Amino acid sequence: MPILTRLIPSPVVVDIRPGALADLASILADQRISHSGRLAVAVSGGSGARLRERVAPQLPGATWYEVGGGTLDDAVRLADEMKSGRYDAVVGLGGGKVIDCAKYAAARIGLPLVAVATNLSHDGICSPVSILDNDAGRGSYGVPTPIALLIDTDIIRETPVRFVRSGIGDAVSNISAVADWELANRVNGEKIDGLAAAMARQAGEAVLRHPGGCGDDAFLAVLAEGLVLSGIAMSIAGHTRPSSGACHEISHALDLLFPKRAASHGEQVGLGAAFAMHLRGDHEGSFLMAASLRRHGLPVLAEEIGFSVDEFVRAVEFAPETRPGRYTILEHLDLAPDQIRQAYADYTASLER
Numbered sequence: 563m564p565i566l567t568r569l570i571p572s573p574v575v576v577d578i579r580p581g582a583l584a585d586l587a588s589i590l591a592d593q594r595i596s597h598s599g600r601l602a603v604a605v606s607g608g609s610g611a612r613l614r615e616r617v618a619p620q621l622p623g624a625t626w627y628e629v630g631g632g633t634l635d636d637a638v639r640l641a642d643e644m645k646s647g648r649y650d651a652v653v654g655l656g657g658g659k660v661i662d663c664a665k666y667a668a669a670r671i672g673l674p675l676v677a678v679a680t681n682l683s684h685d686g687i688c689s690p691v692s693i694l695d696n697d698a699g700r701g702s703y704g705v706p707t708p709i710a711l712l713i714d715t716d717i718i719r720e721t722p723v724r725f726v727r728s729g730i731g732d733a734v735s736n737i738s739a740v741a742d743w744e745l746a747n748r749v750n751g752e753k754i755d756g757l758a759a760a761m762a763r764q765a766g767e768a769v770l771r772h773p774g775g776c777g778d779d780a781f782l783a784v785l786a787e788g789l790v791l792s793g794i795a796m797s798i799a800g801h802t803r804p805s806s807g808a809c810h811e812i813s814h815a816l817d818l819l820f821p822k823r824a825a826s827h828g829e830q831v832g833l834g835a836a837f838a839m840h841l842r843g844d845h846e847g848s849f850l851m852a853a854s855l856r857r858h859g860l861p862v863l864a865e866e867i868g869f870s871v872d873e874f875v876r877a878v879e880f881a882p883e884t885r886p887g888r889y890t891i892l893e894h895l896d897l898a899p900d901q902i903r904q905a906y907a908d909y910t911a912s913l914e915r
Contacts, residue, residue, distance in 0.1 A: 570757075571797040573688065575710035578786045580779060583714040586653075586678065587620035595676060595710060596650035599623030602673070603653040604640060604664040610656050613680065613717075617655065624653070632659030634666075634694040634701065641667035649673060651709070657681045657725070658693075665705045666692040674709035681721045682729035682785055684827050685805055687711065688793030699818055707797045713786045715779050723859070724826065726776045726785065730858050731832025733788040734851060735809040736766030736795075738835035741842060742807030746889040755799045762795040762804035770854050807890045808841070809834035814884035815877040816869070825867035832860050833867065837878075840909040841891045852913050863910060875902045 575593050577585070590596045601624040605614055614626060627643055630636045640663055644652065652671075654664025655678045668675040669692075679687040686693060688711050692703045718726065740763045746752035765788035774781030795804040802810075812834035817824045824830065832855045839848035852862040861867045864874035879899055882892050897905065 570794070571690070571707045572794050573708050573711045575712075576688075576790055577711070578713045578715065578783055578790070580716045581714060582712045583617065583678065583717060584620075586617060586712060589710065589712065590651070590676065593710065595674065598650055600647070600649050601625070601651055601653050602627060602644045602647055602649045603655055604629050604660055604667065606656045606660050610660065613655055621653075625649070629656070629660045629663045632662060632693075632695055634696040634703075637663040637666035637692065637694055638670070640664070641670040644673075645671045651676055653678060654708075655680070658683055658686050661687055662692040662694055665708070666694060666703055669705040675706070676710045676712070677708040678712045678714075679786075680714075680717050681725035682713070682718055682782070682789060683725040684729060684732045685789040685792035685796075687713070688790045689802075689805075690793070690797045691802060699821075700814075702802070707793070711790060713790075715782045715786070718782050718786070719777060719779075723776050726782070727858055727860050728826040728828025729785055729789055730769055730776075731826075731828030731830075731835075731855065731860050732805075733769040733785060733792060734766050734854065735807075735831040735835035736762040736788075736792055736805050737770065737847070737851065738809045738838045738842075739803070739805050739807035740766075741844070742838070742890040743803050745842075745891060745894060749894060750889055752889065755804075758795040758799035758804045761791045761798070765789070765791040765795070770851065776858060803888075806885075807888075808838040808881065808892045811881035811884050811888070811890060811892060812837070812878055815881040818884065819877055819880060820869070820873065823868055825861070829861055829867055833862055833864065836862055837906070837909055838891050840912065841895060841897075841905055845912055848909065849912060849915070862913060864906075871903065871906060874906060875899050878902045878906075 603624045607628045651674045652668035653676045654661040747754045769788045792805045809831045813830035836852040
């Protein structure tokens with residue numbers, strides 16, 4: 563009887579706990595990621611300076627590089643600066659923009675990436691994708707999964723709470739994204755990877771139903787684990803389907819239509835997910851999701867992130883154009899503006915029960 567299995571792309575190290583940053587050097591050595599200590603470390607120009615002071619004594623052989631922003635040009639420039647060194651690995655130390663630039667740069671020069679996340683604003687910390695701004699707006703670029711991931715919850719608690727809230731919205735939106743994937747399977751026969759879908763959905767459910775708050779170590783650990791599992795789910799599937807559906811289409815539309823007024827990614831996808839659940843007819847699920855988001859201080863109405871009803875209706879109408887070929891509840895219903903307006907009014911009324 564043959565034994566059938568598959569290899570799952572995932573980090574060799576995932577360390578989520580208070581004080582994890584203090585053990586960065588030993589993890590790199592113990593896991594044979596870098597015996598020589600020759601590392602290229604990417605940090606931001608602002609908050610990264612404080613972290614550099616804490617980490618630099620551990621990594622005497624490291625060369626430090628400042629990441630200017632989160633654009634494709636920044637990532638290419640970073641790779642060009644790093645390629646002349648003989649490094650064992652690249653370390654991305656910071657928030658989402660730093661890690662996305664470091665992932666892209668590491669892939670470009672053929673080195674493994676160690677991600678040291680200092681906030682939990684989205685699920686990109688362990689995903690096979692770099693989200694970078696470009697001349698056309700914003701692009702998603704395929705990259706290898708990080709070889710190691712460290713999240714020090716002591717540092718997470720030092721960051722503004724809005725970053726944690728954003729991560730909550732991104733994690734919870736998995737539930738709606740997987741429902742869209744299942745819809746595409748039923749209607750169009752789109753193939754579902756059951757393992758990827760299960761990981762993404764359970765990551766979202768764990769965050770949705772956890773009783774803790776943004777300042778609790780136990781909740782932060784569950785949120786961090788959920789974001790990591792979301793990234794691995796995308797690696798397993800080979801695309802972003804497990805974590806991106808109508809919720810993300812709506813967010814992308816807001817980014818494109820109102821680039822100077824967009825809220826955080828997590829706030830937008832959380833709102834988009836709750837509304838998409840309502841469109842799908844899962845009113846109980848929509849209410850539960852909105853209640854959880856509200857409990858953590860996230861918006862559940864367009865007006866709460868500075869958009870009028872007309873602007874939100876326009877974004878929902880435009881949303882399918884942001885991901886051509888992706889089938890979600892928005893493509894399935896193909897609502898006219900007046901229908902979207904009525905659905906949003908019904909959604910708003912349902913939250914007041």
